[in-house]
Amino acid sequence: MTKGDLNAGGEISSGKISSGTGWIGRSIPRLEDPSLVTGRGHYVADAARGAAAVRFVRSPVARGTILGIEVPEGATVFTAADLQGVKPIRPVLNRPDYKAAGQPVLPADRVSFSGQAVAVVVADDAAAAEDAAEAVFVDIEPEDPVIDVDLALAEGASQVHPEAPGNVFVEGRMATPGLAAAFDTAAEIVSLELRSRRQSAMPMEPRGGVATFDPATGRVTLTASVQMPHMLRTGIADTLGIPEADLRVIAPDVGGGFGQKMSLFPEYVVLVWLARRLRRAVAWIEDRRENFLASAHGRDQAYTVRAAFTAAGRLTAVEADMRCNVGAFSCYPVTCGVEPLMAFAELPGPYDFAEYGARSRGVTTNTCTMAPYRGVSRPMLTFTMERIMDVAAKRLGLDPVEIRRRNLIGTFPHRSPTGLVYDEGSYREALEVAAEVIDVPAFRARQRAALAEGRHIGLGFSVFSERTGYGTPAFAARAMEIVPGYETVEMAMDPSGFLEVRIGASPHGQGLKTSLAQIISDEVGLSPDRIRVISGDTDATPYGWGTFASRSLVISGGACKLAAAKIADRLKAIAGEMLEAAAADIVLGAGEARVEGTDRRIALASVARAAYHQSHRHGGQAGLRETATYDPAGTFSNACHAAIVEVDVETGGVRIERFVVAEDAGILINPMIVDGQIHGGVAQGIANALYEELIYDEDGNLVTASLADYLPPTSAEIPNIEIRHLVTLSDATITRAKGVGEGGSIGAPAAVINAVVDALAPFGVELFEMPASPQRIRDAIRKAGSQGHVPRQAHD
């Protein structure tokens, strides 16, 4: 393992691996941006002009029997009765403990959550469609819904689906042989109940789709704001029972997704069905209320954990019962296992201990379906492990940094108790860097001084691993019937020397095209502005898995590197013939092929032209077109977050004063883009810790279905984020880049809440629930006060 560092300019000063011309590691402005800053982006709603407007009629109740649907005269309305032959959405996990119910595209007899689409209206424009939808009367006999995860598991709870006794959709269990002994011999056992409340990924652009019908071919083109266009095509074609060839799916510019736009939703099936039935273009552009009610939720989890420590503060065992509220149905394609099975496999995180026991359940309720949201369970896993560490440190009289130092993994490859193999990382180094940047001794002095003035400031740490860029082996291990993971890239240099790159990955705003172009540039010696990356069109790109799980740069980037190397080899061979030199002596760079150590050179455009127009001279292989597929086992990024907060003990309000991220994602392709991913992830993590919460009342009504009630943070709440990069060169990926899309959201919640608890230490307050809203913080202070804790007063 070697380490490099980034200097202040963001250029990689050591550990460089590419022999190319050095585009990797540069913070070049994004190729995507000129159209986006001038209002020339193409988002799905921009394609809706001229299409008939579609509006869904949604269930006003969480659970009940549909008695009838009354349709206003003259309105074009379709219900389940019209969709005969359309199959339910039924993703499969090949595990005996998996019992997910199929989700009807439109339900015929029962509704399972408030907001579920029960009928669809088509009209000439959106306002008319809304008017008509309001006039549709859905007669439902309501029943008492099951909302809370633990009430759903309680003895005698009514069943959400007959297929799932006890309301358990999926369950994982394991225990290492020495688990009980580890607890028997522990010097200290920390037992905690932790809760993460429900949240929304809340992309700025809600969902939407425009389906057009081509009468000449009978094909439908669905333009939709989605993260997995190829998967969507498969899912819709399977559900409708049509050949995939009859459907083209386009993901245009996508206004954020963060996981919410991965899934196959009933609305998209209905749109394609409508376009075929009506033989005309139809458009559904979701509003914000629908997005809150009926897209996807996440993070609604309750954990009961125990952790065993030696007297020296070494963690020896963790036992956890993890309950994940997965909502009414199982999301397609990743299934409702995504949260509980991620939790099951990855709770140990960055810590080195041998004994582990876990039970993790996906629990169905009459609430909106859970689907991946940036970080998937790991914000809660990290919150759990980092709260354990701080509580244990307090009991054992250790400093929070010291107890982590004693327990973080440090030898590689590391095998976790669940069998995951971690490649090289810098877990301990990241902790030390973050602690040094924060300057812990100086902070403690400042904290004492602040307390003397009656101000409560606190410092919190959070260390975590971020499993990224994993291919088919990881998903196969979950027993998914649909096993995603690989990425394929098709690359062609045209006769003018311009490179077209067709990728199966599908970005949703993260600047992937720029980063991929930088990787390719270093291989073929072409500047990024001469590389056009084409994505998000099933007619124009190879089958691939879109964007999720911090995979795009690692996997599609690896495939780009492989394909570009093949193109480079062909360019060198042809250039060698043209320059009368050995291919091995040709170097590519600055748009030219050059004989190394000489001034003999030729423009790549001339080489490309020869490949097409003089192929008979160059071995008879026509053109310059190569394909490569990459399917890595996966790699672990790591980081330490440190937050300093001030808590107003009168209001329960929290202000974040400083936020430091010491992060290792291997080689950074474009450091500016990496930093942007961290900034945005941390902002969502801060929101997770303090602000955002989807709340259902006991009747199953979502009472936070607007941006007046659900509170994403603004620029007033998010601090400046200070980032330090560590660069561990791992052999786990061929670019030596690791994924970085989710880390910010994984680590930040625990750092913030640990800091809040540290600030409130004079009250003896502990917090184990997210978000730590002002009400919860005040409640905790009041409770601590009633138990005899009073704040230390420096001037008593």
Add this chain to the structure above:
Amino acid sequence: MTDKVSITLTVNGRDHAVAVEPRRTLADALRDDCGLTGTHLGCEHGVCGACTVLVDGKPVRACLMFAVQAAGRPVRTVEGLADGETLHPLQRAFWENHGLQCGFCTPGFLMLAAGALEADPDIADEDLVDILSSNLCRCTGYQNILKSVRQAAAEMRACGSSAAR
């Protein structure tokens, strides 16, 4: 449903004669009647600010104003920010400083900032941060948006003072 009203919207200096229902929002009229789709709709209840445009030089939520209210008043949208193919300092600063990721909120932030800087080129930094907290972004964590607007503000001030000399 009510009868349509004929109005003229003056957008980026160009007149658009449109017939709209009185209930039609300015945002829908801009997007669907004028074909200016750079103005985005993120919530349609006036919180997210993605639809921010300038009316009479002031930032407004185009989802909270009816098109008929904007008749006869100058409206500016993101499409009118650049001078031909020359980017406005704000657009260039957002590009250079990675002030956008998915780009959906970007037109609203650009117009919000343009309105604020035109109203007060010497705006204090804390007031600028305060104004920018009017809009939501889900990708950037705001850090690079603030950096972009600060850079553009400095540049516009330098330009303004040199033009005044």
